[in-house]
Amino acid sequence: MEDTRTYFLFHVVLCLLTWVVDCYGLPSDNLNLRPVIGVLAQHPPDSMLVGLEDHNFTSYIAASYVKHLESAGARVIPILTYREDEYYENLAQSLNGIVFPGGAVSISNSSGYGAAGRKLYDHAVAANERGVYLPIWGTCLGFELLTYLAADDTNWLARCEASNRADPLTLQVGYEVSQVFQEMPEDVKTILTMENVTVNFHHWCLTRQNFSTSGLSELFNLLATSVDDDGLEYISLMEHWTLPIFGSQFHPEKNPFEWSNDDHHDAIPHTPNAILSAQYFVNFFVNQARRNNQTFGSSGEEESALIYNYTPYYTGNTSGFVQSYLFSSDSTLMTNNSSPRTIPDQRITNDIQIHPINTGNNAAAAGDTLVTNPGYYSYQMLEGERSVPPLLASLQYVIP
Numbered sequence: 247m248e249d250t251r252t253y254f255l256f257h258v259v260l261c262l263l264t265w266v267v268d269c270y271g272l273p274s275d276n277l278n279l280r281p282v283i284g285v286l287a288q289h290p291p292d293s294m295l296v297g298l299e300d301h302n303f304t305s306y307i308a309a310s311y312v313k314h315l316e317s318a319g320a321r322v323i324p325i326l327t328y329r330e331d332e333y334y335e336n337l338a339q340s341l342n343g344i345v346f347p348g349g350a351v352s353i354s355n356s357s358g359y360g361a362a363g364r365k366l367y368d369h370a371v372a373a374n375e376r377g378v379y380l381p382i383w384g385t386c387l388g389f390e391l392l393t394y395l396a397a398d399d400t401n402w403l404a405r406c407e408a409s410n411r412a413d414p415l416t417l418q419v420g421y422e423v424s425q426v427f428q429e430m431p432e433d434v435k436t437i438l439t440m441e442n443v444t445v446n447f448h449h450w451c452l453t454r455q456n457f458s459t460s461g462l463s464e465l466f467n468l469l470a471t472s473v474d475d476d477g478l479e480y481i482s483l484m485e486h487w488t489l490p491i492f493g494s495q496f497h498p499e500k501n502p503f504e505w506s507n508d509d510h511h512d513a514i515p516h517t518p519n520a521i522l523s524a525q526y527f528v529n530f531f532v533n534q535a536r537r538n539n540q541t542f543g544s545s546g547e548e549e550s551a552l553i554y555n556y557t558p559y560y561t562g563n564t565s566g567f568v569q570s571y572l573f574s575s576d577s578t579l580m581t582n583n584s585s586p587r588t589i590p591d592q593r594i595t596n597d598i599q600i601h602p603i604n605t606g607n608n609a610a611a612a613g614d615t616l617v618t619n620p621g622y623y624s625y626q627m628l629e630g631e632r633s634v635p636p637l638l639a640s641l642q643y644v645i646p
């Protein structure tokens with residue numbers, strides 16, 4: 247922690263000495279005007295797959311994240327789950343920014359999202375420490391993932407009720423020196439603090455107490471708080487003290503791009519001021535990414551990775567997302583606790599045994615047997631009467 251502080255002070259002094267040059271990366275007249283941002287996929291909610299069973303989809307990205315980044319002048323690449331470490335390492339050397347979106351999967355490495363998040367975070371932190379400015383933004387579950395990863399795989403979240411709520415931000419001492427607020431126009435700050443424009447959909451909260459107890463306060467500047475249904479104050483916006491890592495517990499992408507109006511989603515503010523303030527956050531983050539000039543190895547590599555290779559589905563009647571990108575080719579089985587490995591289709595047979603680990607409501611247990619063999623990812627486990635639905639994202643397997 248001392249090192250971090252020292253580094254921060256050193257950085258400030260260096261910036262003052264060299265203030266003609268942008269302190270945070272490329273000189274300001276040398277911005278990357280073609281930023282490419284990776285958005286991490288996760289296992290879809292079961293409801294989203296209704297009617298789409300034949301596609302064997304194993305992960306998704308809500309299209310609102312993609313549209314929001316595109317609206318700020320970035321292109322998007324989906325980051326798939328259960329890939330080899332080299333895949334994430336290569337992305338960390340090719341992308342200009344990374345987004346951990348919201349959703350509903352485990353933040354530990356028992357989910358594809360959590361496992362990939364760990365790798366991406368470690369690669370990005372290492373890159374930043376080497377002087378490569380590689381920003382990360384976490385929204386909602388992504389915010390929670392950042393707190394878990396930064397606290398060395400410890401979960402400091404408390405149960406709370408803050409779903410389908412529009413709230414103001416209460417700014418906290420220290421916000422003035424943050425990057426997020428330094429560039430924020432006064433009118434946007436007024437909207438965010440005086441109007442209910444930020445929308446929350448979460449059941450886990452990082453309290454001020456745990457922010458300190460965990461030591462996360464040494465790493466992150468607490469910028470703003472909000473309160474849940476019961477008046478519990480929680481951290482709604484934070485920024486790393488020394489690295490370009492940002493987390494919002496609220497969802498800026500929903501204001502302009504999510505339209506579900508059912509009982510669980512009817513609080514999303516679509517007022518002109520809500521749209522304006524939501525756009526500020528994504529403009530801010532894409533500006534961060536413009537300070538990174540990494541590129542893919544070739545234009546062909548970039549083209550084949552871009553989101554344009556996929557078409558979003560209408561999921562407004564099966565989920566809280568009006569459109570979603572769905573992916574089916576990212577399954578990899580975990581061979582053991584240390585290294586995920588892709589298993590060719592033909593290896594997935596009845597003789598795969600379940601390793602005695604796991605998490606989730608339908609955790610597989612030692613002795614579970616693979617009873618169907620439908621191919622690459624979608625299958626069932628049976629243990630006595632217990633039927634476990636396709637849940638690859640939270641299972642690990644051992645090949646005998």
Ligand SMILES: *[C@@H]1O[C@H](CO)[C@@H](O)[C@H](O)[C@H]1NC(C)=O
Nearest residue numbers: 401402403404405453455456
């Ligand atoms: C602090 O985190 C723990 C989990 O590590 C959680 O059980 C507890 O409720 C949290 N307490 C507060 C006050 O947030």
Ligand SMILES: *[C@@H]1O[C@H](CO)[C@@H](O)[C@H](O)[C@H]1NC(C)=O
Nearest residue numbers: 412413414439440441442443
């Ligand atoms: C924000 O929402 C709260 C709770 O619903 C309400 O009491 C308050 O009046 C709202 N504020 C504004 C400015 O609309």
Ligand SMILES: *[C@@H]1O[C@H](CO)[C@@H](O)[C@H](O)[C@H]1NC(C)=O
Nearest residue numbers: 271272273276538539540541
């Ligand atoms: C990226 O920027 C750095 C620092 O300005 C420079 O040394 C490097 O050559 C640039 N790389 C590319 C691919 O433009």
Ligand SMILES: *[C@@H]1O[C@H](CO)[C@@H](O)[C@H](O)[C@H]1NC(C)=O
Nearest residue numbers: 293296297560561562563564
């Ligand atoms: C959702 O809407 C699409 C497009 O109208 C339709 O094809 C699909 O059957 C609907 N799904 C469900 C589960 O209602």
Ligand SMILES: *[C@@H]1O[C@H](CO)[C@@H](O)[C@H](O)[C@H]1NC(C)=O
Nearest residue numbers: 580581582583584585586587
């Ligand atoms: C885990 O897998 C890796 C590579 O697949 C292998 O090198 C290693 O020996 C395995 N470890 C155990 C304990 O099986």
Ligand SMILES: *[C@@H]1O[C@H](CO)[C@@H](O)[C@H](O)[C@H]1NC(C)=O
Nearest residue numbers: 355356399582583584585586
């Ligand atoms: C998952 O995280 C736990 C706790 O940090 C760690 O012990 C384990 O090695 C990790 N497993 C994988 C596959 O990364």
Ligand SMILES: *[C@@H]1O[C@H](CO)[C@@H](O)[C@H](O)[C@H]1NC(C)=O
Nearest residue numbers: 300301302619620621622624
């Ligand atoms: C989905 O999996 C089934 C069973 O393995 C297979 O027959 C089918 O071709 C797959 N569908 C697609 C679109 O890959």
